[in-house]
Every structure is written in structure tokens, then in C-alpha cells.
Amino acid sequence: KLSRHEKDSLKIALDEMHGQDQKHRWELSYGTNVQSEIDSINKLPIEDKKKVFREHHENNRHQIDSLSEIQEKIDIENRDKLIAIINTYGFPSPKRTKSNGISTMLLHFLSEKDFELLNPIFLNEIKKENMPGEIYARWFDRILYVKGERQLYGEYLSNRPCVENLEKTNIARKKIGLKRLRKNNCR
Secondary structure, three states, X not given: OOOHHHHHHHHHXXXXXXXXXXXXXXXXXXXXXXXXXXXXXXXXXXXXXXXXXXXHHHHXXXXXXXXXXXXXXXXXXXXXXXXXXXXXXXXXXXXXHOOOHHHHHHOOOOOHHHHHHHHHHHHHHHHOOXXXXXXXXXXXXXXXXXXXXXXXXXXXXXXXOOEOOHHHHHHHHHHOOOXXXXXXXXX
């Protein structure tokens, strides 16, 4: 249980971390961090968005490299802050803190070092019922997806889950409190 003061303090800290998490990501993708410009680009058809992304990356390599280094440092700081929060309060799920930033932030902790540090902590938090299985599974599956592998839980792209083995997936899902997947949507 978290006191009202703890919930409020955690929400402020998590919202600030989320702001830092997103600080340079759009600029890295599209070359802007102006929200109206980002919104306009995001309304474009997918091929036009890809063109903006491609042109930005072809023409701004030095800027992108510099921003990537800055964002990587921010991600490491956020990861370490998250570990400290979990060690003190347990996993700060949206239900416990009223902050939704954690779900997005986790999707950027994808390195082997991140996995090595976070996976045992997250599994422990699932056992304590502080961390929802859906959030853990989405993070775990995103790591696999980025590596070019099929999802284990079918949660990262949950509208069309593509898993290696449906029976193995359903056993893994049950262990973290998720319902069975009915079908495998690999294309």
C-alpha cells in the first residue's frame, strides 16, 4: 500500500521521468520536438512518415548521433531511478500511482544490461502483485521484437500476436497472470 503522499510524489517523479524519456525521441525520428509539427507528421500516411524519417536521417547524421548519446544517458538515469523507486515502494504501476508514463518508458529499456538488471526485479514485482503481467509481457516481447525474434507472450503487438509456439506462450502467460491466447497471428 502507498500513502496518498507517496502516490502523489511518485506520480510527479514518474511524469518527470516520462518527460525526459520522450524529450528527444521525436526529434531523433522527425527532426523536430515541436508538438504541432509532430502531430502533423503523425497524421500523414505511413509512406509519407517514412519519407520524413528517411530524409531526416540521411541529412542530419551528426545531430542524430549527438541526440542519441544524450537520450541514451537519460534512459540509463531513468532506469536507475526506476530501480531505486521499486526498491523503496515496489513497481510504480499506473494503478498504484496514477501515472501512465511507466508503460512507455519501459519500452526503451532494451539493452542486455537493462534486461540483466530489470528482469529479476520485475519477476519479483509480479509475484508481489505490484507489476501487472501485461506491462512486463509488453516489455519482454518488445526486446524480442527488436532482436528480430517472435514474441513470447504476444503482448507487444497485441492486436496481431505472433508467437513461436502457442502452447508455450499460454504456459508463460499463465505464470504472470495473463489469459490464454486463442490464436497465433503470424503473417
